[in-house]
Every structure is written in C-alpha cells, then in structure tokens.
Amino acid sequence: MTSIVQFENVGLRYGTGAETLSDVSFSLARGSFYFLTGPSGAGKTSLLKLLYLSQRPSRGLIRLFGEDAVMLPRKRLPGLRRRIGVVFQDFRLVPHLSAFDNIALPLRIGGMEDKDIQAPVNEMLSWVGLGDRASARPATLSGGEQQRVAIARAVIGRPDLLVADEPTGNVDPDMAARLLHLFEGLNKLGTTIVVATHDIHLLSRIQNANMMRLDRGRLSDPTGALRYPPRPPEDGQNR
Numbered sequence: 001m002t003s004i005v006q007f008e009n010v011g012l013r014y015g016t017g018a019e020t021l022s023d024v025s026f027s028l029a030r031g032s033f034y035f036l037t038g039p040s041g042a043g044k045t046s047l048l049k050l051l052y053l054s055q056r057p058s059r060g061l062i063r064l065f066g067e068d069a070v071m072l073p074r075k076r077l078p079g080l081r082r083r084i085g086v087v088f089q090d091f092r093l094v095p096h097l098s099a100f101d102n103i104a105l106p107l108r109i110g111g112m113e114d115k116d117i118q119a120p121v122n123e124m125l126s127w128v129g130l131g132d133r134a135s136a137r138p139a140t141l142s143g144g145e146q147q148r149v150a151i152a153r154a155v156i157g158r159p160d161l162l163v164a165d166e167p168t169g170n171v172d173p174d175m176a177a178r179l180l181h182l183f184e185g186l187n188k189l190g191t192t193i194v195v196a197t198h199d200i201h202l203l204s205r206i207q208n209a210n211m212m213r214l215d216r217g218r219l220s221d222p223t224g225a226l227r228y229p230p231r232p233p234e235d236g237q238n239r
Contacts, residue, residue, distance in 0.1 A: 003027040004161065004192055005051065010060030012046055019058070020046045021217045028194070030160075033187045035203050036196040038214035044196040045089065045165055047214065051194060052086045052163045053077055065160065082110065085159035085191075087167045091150040093138040099149045100125065100134040106157040124152040127182060129175065143170045151179055155186050162186065162193045168202065180205045 005028035012021040021043045028034060036044050049055035050062060053069060062069045064080055072080070085106070093102050104121045108114075125131050128148040138146055147170040154162060162183070168176035184206055187193050195202070203209055213220045 002030045004030045004065055006061070006063040007050075008061040010050065010057045010062060012043075012050065012055065013058040019217060021050075021057075021214075024060070024217075024219055026212060026219060028161075028192050030192055031187065031190050032192055032210060033184070033206055033208070034192075034194045034210045034212055035206075036194055036212050036214065037198070037200065037203075040198070042214040043217045044214055048086075048163050048165050048194070048196055051161070052084050053081055082106075082157075083160040085154035085157065085162040087147075087151050087154045087162075087164035089165040089169070091138075091146045093146055093149055093153075095138050098135045098137055099130055099141065099145075102138070102149055103152045103156055105153060110157060120156060124156050128152050128179070144172070144175070147171055148175070148179070151182070155182060158186065158189060159191060162191050164193070164195045166197055167195060168197070168199065176202075177205065 005026075007024050007026050010021060010024040011019050013019045024047065036047065038044055046055065050057055051064075053064070056070060060070075065083060067076075067080060069077075069080065094105065097105070100121055103124055104117050107117050107120070122131070122134070125134050128151065130145060130148055130152075133141065133145060136145075138149070141149065147167070151164070151167055154164065164183070167183075168179055171179065180202065183193055183195065187206075203211060
C-alpha cells in the first residue's frame, strides 16, 4: 500500500537538553491503523506533534502525503494540516463556541456551506452520545463530554490521517468501545490512524491493528511489524 507518512532518522530536541526523540524511522501505509504505546515520558506526545505538524524536528526527514514537511514553506503547511484530524489530550475546544459549532469548525474551514453542515454534525453528535448537548459550551460539559466533542471534531471531515493522544482516557469503557468503533469505521474508509495510549487492552479491540512502542525516545519496533494479536509463528519457528 502507498506510504503517506515517512520518518527517516528523526531527532527532536527541546532547547539544549537531551534529545526527546532519537533516530526515529518508520513509514505508515495508507489505510493502516497504529497504536503508539510506551511508558510516560517516552516521547509519544512529541512524536504526535511531529505527525500533525505542530513541531518541526531537530534533524531528519519527514514526508507527509508525498511532501517534505521539514522543508515545506510555512505558507503551505495549513494545506497539509487540513488533511489531518487531531484529538488533543487537553481537547483544545474553542470556549465561546457550542458543541455543535466546535464540531462543525473543520467543515466550515473547508468551505462547506451551512445548509450542508447541519445533518453530518447532528449525526456525529448522536454517535458520540451528545445529541441533547448541541448548544452547550465547553465550560458546561464534563471532561468526558469535552473529549467526545474533540473526537467528533477530529473525524467529521474524514481526514486522510487521524492522530489521537489518549482519546479514551476520560470516558467510560462502553463509550471507549464506541469511540474505537468510530475510529475503525473511519479507518475502513481509508483514513490512516495513529492512537497513542497507555491502555494495552485497547489493542485487542481493533482487528489487524499495528503497534509501535516508544521507549526513552526510540522506537523498539521501527518497522511497524508488531501486530496485535501477535501473528502465530510459522512451522519450524520457535514458539
């Protein structure tokens, strides 16, 4: 399958300290589903920032959708970012907008007319269990409700790449399963998905999910070959 993300020997350093990420190399095929795991402080959020173009690397090559994201002029970055949906760990909802308008934001930025926005946003609100909270502003929503609005906003435009940082951390197990089902459905439509999580049990929820593990800023499986559930060994191999 076509690779839409390529990292080659990427390093990231904040200030003059030690590298947060070191020699990170991998590629993501179009339509693949990856879980990014690792202990706290391993660099998962930093890696996601590079993926959604919030941060530039200190060294190395990053290609997104065939473009050199490191050398690309800043004026062209918004065009790439519009192809990426992001679920932030701190939600980043617009405080003066309702739940409906927060979710509708990517569609409006993309130029969709208001008459065409109503139906898909209402459908998304219902899917995440917030059909009766469309007019609520973020300050009146619980943490779990804000998380669901953030997820709905990230997926509403069917992005080419979805990046999610602990997307199920503030919801109950039933809603977590429902949100993962939403991600899986989006993935089947062709979206490449990267979910950073501490919850190893999530890996069993998505069929044929791939796993990348960060440890002290390095990928322990840079090829992305690990899968969950593990592939059975071939005859003649050690079990």
